[in-house]
Amino acid sequence: MTVESVRPAAPEVPEPLEPPVAGGRVPLLGHGWKLVRDPLAFMAQLRDHGDVVRLRLGPKTVYAVTAPALTGALALNPEFIIAGPLWESLEGLLGKEGVATANGSLHRRQRRIIQPAFRLDAIPGYGPIMEEEAHALTERWKSGETIDCTSESFRVAVRIAARCLLRGDFMDERAERLCVALATVFRGMYRRMVVPAGPLYRLPLPANRQFNRALADLHLLVDEIVAERRASGQKPDDLLTALLEATDDNGDPIGEQEIHDQVVAILTPGSETIASTIMSLLQILTEHPEHADKVREEVESVTGGRPVAFDDVRKLTYTNNVVVETLRLLPAVWILTRRAVADTELGGYRIPAGADIIYSPYAIQRDPRSYDRNEDFDPDRWLPERSKDVPKFAMSPFSNGNRKCPSDHFSMALLSLLTAAVATRYRFEQVSGSNDATRIGITLHPHRLLLRPLPR
Template sequence: MPALWRRPLEFLASLPAHGDLVELRLGPTRAYLAAHPELVRNVLLDTRAFEKGGVFDKARQLLGNSLSVSRGEEHRFQRRLLQPAFHPTKIAAYTTAVADDTRAVTDTWRAGQTLDVSDVMHALLMRIAARTLFSAGLDDATIEEARQCLRTVSHGIYRRTVAPLGILEKLPTPGNRAYDRANARLRRIVAEMIDRRRSGGDADDMLSTLLRAEHPETGERLDEGQVLDQVVTFLVAGSETTASTLAFVFHLMGTLPEVEARVHAEVDGVLAGRAPAYDDLPLLPCTRNVITEALRLHPPSWMAMRVTARDVELGPRTLPARTMVLYSAYALHHNPELFPDPETFDPDRWTPERAARVPRGALLPFGAGSHKCIGDVLALTETALVVATVAARWRLRPAPGTRLRPQPKATLEPGPLPMVLERR
């Protein structure tokens, strides 16, 4: 427990050396880390034996019974209803907004300026999330307010899900009061958007798709409370993760000018000065490899868990019902058996020839099975569009003395990353 608490990333990365299934003593509790990709696949694909429990039960109190915390039949029902919002045609329709918002932000940049790329990407992704969810419904001040609320809520959810004593979160401490205020305000902002949409007609955004969604067999729909929970979940699950990925990408590219130069050449060749569109993305393999490698090195979703629903065999053991089973993208991605020289940022690992040699299930930034991230394609699309839009005009250099120190919280956060802007 103390090792996991003090230096979680180093501790997790050290575990695969102890075996494919590693027993951990977390105080009085026994937990297991599935360290081998095939065991992780077993855990993630067999949702009847390994279900969302433990921290997800806690998160359910905070996020409602939304997609990320529901299980069984309820999960299958929600997934079918929500999937249309993430259909490639919908994602393609959001791309103009992503490129426009990125251009609007970068148009305010000045050569020689130093900015915190983590902060800038978080603000930009909140703006993009607001547009994809609510079209032009939110003004800039409310988007910024929602971002601050989201940050407080996300940290609060993390503290509450890992805190051993539920009573602590009920005390009227300044932190708990700030959490309650931020949570209430965020939900009010989303509820107002739903109300306005209900009374003011349709739009081509995610909110309208959710309000219109109908189960293909039963015709059932989500009620307003459920739509609210899903939207808050999308904001919590989708904006920090994508923003952090972008911050990691820019920092890593800035530390390797040779890689950066290849991305610049690719973007210049394909776009020749125009804004990127969805159809351009397959033509940007170098950009994609940089993003994949950043997700390998710094997976925002660094650890997740399941609970056994019954006695179940996993690798060499039979685990009793209600056993906690962890899987960690960070541990997989930093295992030298799976990725030689794992600490090195090497986007060429993902050229088709080399990628074919990566063991099945070793790369897992979005999970797998029926709980696999529903926003994976959206996140990858947004990330590639932002990188291409910025790279077409700007070179970002880490400010002297900057050291990347990823911080494992609810997601893996990059921390402050000051970078100096150079116009290309």
């Protein structure tokens, strides 16, 4: 008997299965019309068809992942990269060399450069700016006057991201311009992504001209910020200094284009996601005054009535849970995409090389298989004794793996502080003309939330 003959036979690996095709497709458009007509409902019902399902979008097959564990496996496997038509259209507008669209070694290097600015121990350094902006916001609002939550949320989000990460006095005026440019660019970008009618967007129509002006101003602003910092000779400990001092794998300074694209790639997701979440939080505080009251009680029990400070945030468990629960039901990033670089499998299903894969944090985080009373707003579900029952990867508003949002700690700190500051000062009612239906764009947020703040 040879040694070979006693070696146990390798266990048989079953052939990966072809994922089922989701029901409800129509000739020519496939599932596309449902995806465009009501994307949230469409993504939410896909799990009934399987953990991985195939969708036909026109002539194309796209793979949708619907089970939390498999979205985790997808996000954690770097063999699934950022690519596809959605990303190509973003690159065309925002630049090809930023961290949000790069892959492979360029992406790894870029993450190494930006990561220190977002580390947990770096966040208290931003505390004074977050505090100042949160209180300035509540000061700006006057009891009884209508506030347009879209512009107010965008404004404070851009100001905080720009002032914290690109420090400097000049940021006050620049933040205002950035705000206007980014809001217009995001609206136009989504239109261009869902209706990729190239030549139409080159026509000299007012909407196209406005979009082009805003995009040009965004790039110009970023150039001005970089040039001014260089001219000042100052090197404060911030993200911009990290980018200006960064070197590539050969030890050479990184190129001008990469610095520019990096600033754009950080400011754009940074402001849109935060602004959308602030709008959703204001909507929740208005719809659920009982939770707003509990936030206020908690804040006052910690502060004794003085204005809430950054250092109080870690003691505000309930407030933090209101933010988490808002991110569960209304995750700013509602859809994510990846592309398979090689033939592979996911959950026993075959995924061919080059396949585009999508999944929806919105659908995953509302799935009744993962959450009891899944549609209810219930911040206490995040108390330790209850949150332990939430399946792994069923709550990932910041994603996982190598593309996980670098700003999760930054975002949570600033959103909790803002919620605390706003809820202690005001309660809210919607005014006529307000439309709080969910608007689907690059991010999710209420359509046009108009609120009247009333004193506490």
